[in-house]
Amino acid sequence: MxxxxxxxxxxxxxxxxxxxxxxxxxxxxxxxxxxxxxxxxxxxxxxxxxxxxxxxxxxxxxxxxxxxxxxxxxxxxxxxxxxxxMGRQPARVTMASNPPTVIYLVGLQGSGKTTTAAKLARMLKDQGRLPLLVAADIYRPAAVDQLRTLASQLDVPVYYSEGANPVELAVQGVAQSRKLARDVLIIDTAGRLHIDEGLMAELEAMEKKVPAHETLLVVDAMTGQDAVRVTESFRQRLPLTGVVLTKLDGDARGGAALSIRAVTGLPIKLITTGEKLDALEAFQPERMASRILGMGDVLSLIEKAELSLDRAETEDLAKRVESGDFSLEEFRAMLQQVKRLGPLSKVMEMIPGMGAMGKLKNQIDDKSLVRVEAILSSMTPLERRRPKVLDGSRRLRIARGSGTTVQEVNRLLKQFQEMQKVMRQVKGMRKGKRGVPKLPFPPMP
Ligand SMILES: Nc1nc2c(ncn2[C@@H]2O[C@H](COP(=O)(O)OP(=O)(O)O)[C@@H](O)[C@H]2O)c(=O)[nH]1
Ligand SMILES: [Mg+2]
Known part of the structure; x- marks a missing residue:
């Protein structure tokens, strides 16, 4: 992205x-x-x-x-x-206090209205809502079939009536939602290649008869500033409540995401990142800003950690460290855990506030990690348990064995001592979110 x-x-x-x-x-x-x-x-x-x-x-x-x-x-x-x-606070799609909540999806042709309608139905269904989709794009026969096909994968009903005009479809859709006891109406409307009077008048007429709780404008992120212009035009005619920015998985450059709110005042509420029906997310300005800056995405890191780390092993390690039992043995085990998360640079990227570690971040890379591991592997278990025994000749042996230098071995040992000191001060690592123990950052030669 x-x-x-x-x-x-x-x-x-x-x-x-x-x-x-x-x-x-x-x-x-x-x-x-x-x-x-x-x-x-x-x-x-x-x-x-x-x-x-x-x-x-x-x-x-x-x-x-x-x-x-x-x-x-x-x-x-x-x-x-x-x-x-981008608005700082996430702006949510809200529900009406009196059901059915009426949500219109409007926008130009190909922007992603129909697929977003289905994605939104899926999202709301996951939240325990009972959506009903209304196929109100009557100009392209395929549009109704497209919506039906998508909805059938979700087991969500679609309302459509041959020969009815869009205004009638909206009115009948509301009646249908009452009949089927559905609490959210998602109306997929027709698009045009360009903004035109006929389209606007039709949408206005629909909203007059069936007032919207949310009118979401769907815009293609790849169109950059055009998306901003489209948003301004639609806004002049319709009571838009938010924007859905689509196709962020493509090579959108960011212009739309960063300009829409500032230029039009309208919040981006949702983003889509793929063709699959689960590729819809609530838009979160802070998370997006971090992503753009290649900064932390700690939630992803936690998810990743839960998938890749051996929980028992990690907890055992944390316990040992907590009880003050932190030698080069534990350190080595930690490095191995960290490695499982993927290339170190990628892992680091996901940790917000890595900046607080300042220069350390630049020193930590996979190459130095390999050297540290080589040094640790060239030690005997006894040496790792009790680094005090490491005299000059042992250090020389380790340097030779690991293809490094005595200076590097010395540096690692010194940094390890400092780390141990800090550990004792902190006295035990607190557990990270959702039970994943925090991993300390290894010192690097
Ligand atoms: N890669 C990608 N394709 C999308 C996304 N959203 C929609 N599309 C595709 O864009 C095309 C137009 O979407 P559609 O919902 O039919 O647009 P509509 O004309 O506004 O109803 C379809 O081929 C969709 O699969 C997205 O987030 N990522
Ligand atoms: Mg469509």
Missing amino acids: FDSLSEKLEAAFRRLRRKGVLSEADVREAVREVRLALLEADVNFKVVKEFLAKVEARAVGQEILASLTPDQEVVRVVRDELSEL
């Missing part, structure tokens, strides 16, 4: 990170790069301008430049403002 934008932003911040001490000029330079990245991603230029003014005002402040990790503070400011740009 938004790969090219993410890469460019990360490159800008990487340069900052290399600098260590930051000057105002460094930050301004980075802001210029962010500007280019956003414009290339087809973000509205006014939005970019205002966004950067805010970022710059916050990022060149003394507080940030004087902080211990100024580069990370700058990234934090950017993430915060990105999230603000």
